[in-house]
Amino acid sequence: MASKKMIKSLNEQLNKELFSSYLYLSMSAYFEEDNLNGMAAWMRFQSQEEYAHAMKFYDFIHKIGGRVKLAQIDTPKDKWENPLAAFKEAYEHEKFISKSIHEIVDLAMEEKDHAARSFLNWFVDEQVEEEENANLIVEKFKMIGDNKTALYMLDKELGARNS
Numbered sequence: 001m002a003s004k005k006m007i008k009s010l011n012e013q014l015n016k017e018l019f020s021s022y023l024y025l026s027m028s029a030y031f032e033e034d035n036l037n038g039m040a041a042w043m044r045f046q047s048q049e050e051y052a053h054a055m056k057f058y059d060f061i062h063k064i065g066g067r068v069k070l071a072q073i074d075t076p077k078d079k080w081e082n083p084l085a086a087f088k089e090a091y092e093h094e095k096f097i098s099k100s101i102h103e104i105v106d107l108a109m110e111e112k113d114h115a116a117r118s119f120l121n122w123f124v125d126e127q128v129e130e131e132e133n134a135n136l137i138v139e140k141f142k143m144i145g146d147n148k149t150a151l152y153m154l155d156k157e158l159g160a161r162n163s
C-alpha cells in the first residue's frame with residue numbers, strides 16, 4: 001500500500017503534467033498567431049502527449065487504491081519574445097519535470113515502494129527523450145539564426161511530427 005506522502009506526490013505530478021499540457025497548448029496558440037503552423041502542430045501534439053502522461057498518473061493512483069485529487073492548474077504564459085524563446089522555455093520546463101520525477105523516485109526508494117518505483121521508470125526514460133527533443137530544436141534554432149528560409153524549413157520539419 002502506498003503511503004499518504006506518495007499519493008500526494010503522485011497527485012502533484014498529475015497536476016504538473018496537466019500544466020505541461022496547458023503550457024504547450026498556449027505555445028501552440030502563440031505559433032498559430034505567427035503563422036508558424038508546423039510549430040503550432042508540434043506543440044499541440046506535445047500538449048496531447050502531456051495529457052496522456054497526466055492520465056498515466058491518474059490511472060496509477062486509482063490502481064494502487066489512492067484517491068485522485070485534481071487541483072487548480074496555473075495559467076500558462078501566452079507570449080514569448082520569439083519562437084526560440086518558446087522552445088528554450090519548453091526545454092527548461094522539461095528539465096524541471098525531470099527533477100520532479102526524480103524526486104518521486106527518491107521517495108519511492110526511501111519508502112521501498114517497488115510498485116511506484118517500477119511505474120516511474122517509464123517516466124525516467126521518457127524524460128531523457130523529452131529533454132533531448134526540446135534541446136535539439138533549440139540547437140537548430142541557434143544554427144539558423146535570422147535566416148527566414150531556414151525558419152520556414154524548420155517549421156515544415158516540425159509540422160511533420162507524428163510521434
Ligand code: FEO
Nearest residue numbers: 017050053097130
Ligand atoms: Fe510529461 Fe514532457 O513531460
